[in-house]
Amino acid sequence: DESYTIDVPVSGKATLKAKTPYGAIRGLETFSQLVSANGYAKVITNTPIQIKDAPVYPHRGLVIDTARNFLSVKTIYRILDSMSYNKLNVFHWHVIDSQSWPIESKTFPDLHLKGAYSKEQTYLYDDVKNVIAYAKDRGIRVIPEIDVPGHTYIVSLAKPEIMSCVNKQPNWDRYAAEPPSGQLNIAKPESIDFTNKLIDEYTKLFPDQVFHLGGDEVNRNCWNEDPDVKAYLAAHPGEDVESLLANYYTKVHDHLETTGKDGFSWEETLVHSKYVPKNNTIIQVWIDQAAVKTAVEKGYRVVSSHHDYLYLDCGHGAWLPNNDGNSWCDPFKTWMHVYNYDPAANITNPAQRKLILGTEAAIWAEQTDETVIDIRLWPRAAAVAETTWSGKTDSTGHVRKTEEVASRLHEQRFRMVGRGISAEPMQPLWCARNPGSCNL
Amino acid sequence: DGSSTPVLRSAIQRYSDIINREHFTAPVNYKQGVLRTSGTFRGLKVAVSSATDDLQFGVDESYELSIPVDGEATLTAKTPYGALHGLETFSQLVSANGQGRAIQNTPIHIRDAPAFPHRGILFDTARNYFPVRAILRTLDAMSYNKMNVFHWHIVDSHSWPIQSKTHPELQAKGSYGPEWQYSYQDVQRVIQHAKERGIRVIPEFDVPGHTMAIGYSHPELMSCMNVLPDWTPYAADPGSGQLNIAKNESIALTKDIVGEYAQLFPDHFFHLGGDEVNRNCWKDDAYVQEYLKQHPREDIESLLARFYSEVHGHLQKQGKAAFSWEETLFHSTYTPPKDTVIQTWIDETSIPKAVARGYRSIASPSNAYYLDCGEGGWYSNSDDDSWCDPFKTWMHIYNFDPLANVTDVEQQKLVLGGEVCVWTPQTDEHRVDPKIWPRACALAETAWSGKKDANGRVRTTGEVASRLHEQRFRMVGRGINAEPMQPLWCARNPGACNL
Numbered sequence: 001d002e003s004y005t006i007d008v009p010v011s012g013k014a015t016l017k018a019k020t021p022y023g024a025i026r027g028l029e030t031f032s033q034l035v036s037a038n039g040y041a042k043v044i045t046n047t048p049i050q051i052k053d054a055p056v057y058p059h060r061g062l063v064i065d066t067a068r069n070f071l072s073v074k075t076i077y078r079i080l081d082s083m084s085y086n087k088l089n090v091f092h093w094h095v096i097d098s099q100s101w102p103i104e105s106k107t108f109p110d111l112h113l114k115g116a117y118s119k120e121q122t123y124l125y126d127d128v129k130n131v132i133a134y135a136k137d138r139g140i141r142v143i144p145e146i147d148v149p150g151h152t153y154i155v156s157l158a159k160p161e162i163m164s165c166v167n168k169q170p171n172w173d174r175y176a177a178e179p180p181s182g183q184l185n186i187a188k189p190e191s192i193d194f195t196n197k198l199i200d201e202y203t204k205l206f207p208d209q210v211f212h213l214g215g216d217e218v219n220r221n222c223w224n225e226d227p228d229v230k231a232y233l234a235a236h237p238g239e240d241v242e243s244l245l246a247n248y249y250t251k252v253h254d255h256l257e258t259t260g261k262d263g264f265s266w267e268e269t270l271v272h273s274k275y276v277p278k279n280n281t282i283i284q285v286w287i288d289q290a291a292v293k294t295a296v297e298k299g300y301r302v303v304s305s306h307h308d309y310l311y312l313d314c315g316h317g318a319w320l321p322n323n324d325g326n327s328w329c330d331p332f333k334t335w336m337h338v339y340n341y342d343p344a345a346n347i348t349n350p351a352q353r354k355l356i357l358g359t360e361a362a363i364w365a366e367q368t369d370e371t372v373i374d375i376r377l378w379p380r381a382a383a384v385a386e387t388t389w390s391g392k393t394d395s396t397g398h399v400r401k402t403e404e405v406a407s408r409l410h411e412q413r414f415r416m417v418g419r420g421i422s423a424e425p426m427q428p429l430w431c432a433r434n435p436g437s438c439n440l
Numbered sequence: 441d442g443s444s445t446p447v448l449r450s451a452i453q454r455y456s457d458i459i460n461r462e463h464f465t466a467p468v469n470y471k472q473g474v475l476r477t478s479g480t481f482r483g484l485k486v487a488v489s490s491a492t493d494d495l496q497f498g499v500d501e502s503y504e505l506s507i508p509v510d511g512e513a514t515l516t517a518k519t520p521y522g523a524l525h526g527l528e529t530f531s532q533l534v535s536a537n538g539q540g541r542a543i544q545n546t547p548i549h550i551r552d553a554p555a556f557p558h559r560g561i562l563f564d565t566a567r568n569y570f571p572v573r574a575i576l577r578t579l580d581a582m583s584y585n586k587m588n589v590f591h592w593h594i595v596d597s598h599s600w601p602i603q604s605k606t607h608p609e610l611q612a613k614g615s616y617g618p619e620w621q622y623s624y625q626d627v628q629r630v631i632q633h634a635k636e637r638g639i640r641v642i643p644e645f646d647v648p649g650h651t652m653a654i655g656y657s658h659p660e661l662m663s664c665m666n667v668l669p670d671w672t673p674y675a676a677d678p679g680s681g682q683l684n685i686a687k688n689e690s691i692a693l694t695k696d697i698v699g700e701y702a703q704l705f706p707d708h709f710f711h712l713g714g715d716e717v718n719r720n721c722w723k724d725d726a727y728v729q730e731y732l733k734q735h736p737r738e739d740i741e742s743l744l745a746r747f748y749s750e751v752h753g754h755l756q757k758q759g760k761a762a763f764s765w766e767e768t769l770f771h772s773t774y775t776p777p778k779d780t781v782i783q784t785w786i787d788e789t790s791i792p793k794a795v796a797r798g799y800r801s802i803a804s805p806s807n808a809y810y811l812d813c814g815e816g817g818w819y820s821n822s823d824d825d826s827w828c829d830p831f832k833t834w835m836h837i838y839n840f841d842p843l844a845n846v847t848d849v850e851q852q853k854l855v856l857g858g859e860v861c862v863w864t865p866q867t868d869e870h871r872v873d874p875k876i877w878p879r880a881c882a883l884a885e886t887a888w889s890g891k892k893d894a895n896g897r898v899r900t901t902g903e904v905a906s907r908l909h910e911q912r913f914r915m916v917g918r919g920i921n922a923e924p925m926q927p928l929w930c931a932r933n934p935g936a937c938n939l
Contacts, residue, residue, distance in 0.1 A: 321904070
């Protein structure tokens, strides 16, 4: 329960009431935003103030990728701080991917010893625990993602024997969404065993009820052309790559269930595989809005990260140096575009709407590291923070328009800068000072 | 050895500090380990023949650098500015080697000189303000890339931050506030910091368009001042306002401004702006309409030409030459003086047209060199792209050829170089480093080394990436927040992340 009430009289003592400490944390953030400078002192204007507040969506998060490029723990703390200034409550930690494995593994130490970019660019258990504690102090849940069976080139540095299509060059694009290619060999039981051991390890390290098992951008050529997979399928004529994949998902999600946790999975597990996710698996949509509808119609809970609105890394052009083109998900998503997104846009059935838990804005880090992470996130993530906390409509049922919102977002942006977050500017300062003067 | 000037002395001190502080390993060498060295470095002898620190257009920037396998290295140059560039090159040859440092691939003999004399950054401090420290840091970053022109777009519609002694009301009413100003002292500090890095500061006072900020202290001199809600007929961006060119007082004020700042800024060149001049602004102005009724032989075009003629003439009286946006040449009836340098921005046909008319020209095409594009539109009620989207990647910038479609050899000589432009409606101090770097490095290399290698082959971005990664990481180590180009894995594995 994140609800709270605030009562600020004209004179005297203000009160903040909440059912849980997390509601109080949200209320304290609101209260801090009511305080302004007044000469050398401070003041709260527009008293008496009575606020009764609670979020529309319970899941308001960010996907942070620390594998394409590393982010230090100090930077993660700052991200968590900035999230708390905007009442965001889920840190979806996309901690490993093809390009690096920064998180310590006690079960397979070679993963981080060989897969991290360097010893300094590693998250040891203590670092992880510190991040989880820092987040909890701000009412932020940490949901880890171990993205399998695709996006796993990096595992080949520790366990080459369980891999397929490792670093195919120059035509990696036949085998992967981006270089370097490499996926777990799903024809080998050792891959399932490897995954399950990682599930055992990391479900213990991360206390959240939800555990993300990835499942995005799984490339079929990778297995169809793997000699070992081909040999297996020749020996087992009733099976094919799809049944192998469904079997892989069944085994690892079943194993996750034994730990008592709920699975979180990219939409392809539901819409691009023969596997049927368990009823309590949360589906993360990123490709298109139709998947939201498909998922809730089938009774699944959904978190949306629709790439056309919430992928904050887009708009930076292609990152392959011999390609003078745009990125796949260009253009840049302005804060207005982010604000205009409605995760429940095409869902009218109230029971189905309740299955939409919320959203996660994503920063994929191919072109992002410490030098630019604040800029990429803010203030645009604040736009989706508002629409998921307060919903799309105001108390009269009117859908808020971006020109009505700009002034408040300017204020939030400048307040965040004052708090040490390098949020980028939205407009010339002249426009921030003269609301309504910079509309089309 | 040879002449020693203040610029040279400060450069030697600065580069000694940089080299002593730096412990750099290129990402591609992350597994290199400690290399065995075959000689000992016994210092760098610097010899400059010129005894003066004069920094103007055309200064000799060449140098020769010799590093033996063992012993003393030498750097010779005609001017301190050539030596500066040689010191930068030398600093980039030094890498970490275990706890020490090493220079690899000796003996090295470099003979270097720039292909283009104008290699710049346009920096807009009017849409959003930039503290002096951000400007100084940008100048540092430019020196790491041998860039040599800081085109300071100081004022524009949204603010007038620079101190004026002839008209103090300009910054009193036109700046964002007392903490968002540049005093004379600030300006002189910028000029000095730039000079020590071989960077000329060319100021721009953009007239007669883009001048709403003047209207805060001189409303009587303005046309179409901040028309709302619909500014679109009158200006390229919200915050409409242009000097009323039918009033002699507008010309007088402009002359005062030109006279004042021509003295404050020592460069021989002075940018008078002249872009995006909106005719409706004057057509719909009551005073202008009345004036033209009284003077039936004149029209808006003749008024504009007269304005330019007076202002450019006054600049000439100060002994300076003008820079001007291409519209003064192509979209007005005015003919700029022959020594005016035309800054082109509209597209890649502008340069060939300008040099065909015999003008020196610099390239800053909006479809390749505008660094601000790609953040979408910035009007609060519009969910659109910006007019010049998409984002210009470093590859796109690198692939542009300022000499494209200029085949005549004499005309090619008129292309002085180029500028990447940092327009700042969506940029301020907090995001300026990654906005500029490492993408500006792509222009810096094109303008210093040209498009072709020693074999006459045009360099491709796939080949260049590795060197740019190295430069990016070196700059980060030197305190410049240059953004990353790719996952670190790609920087370490050259060629593994090509399409």
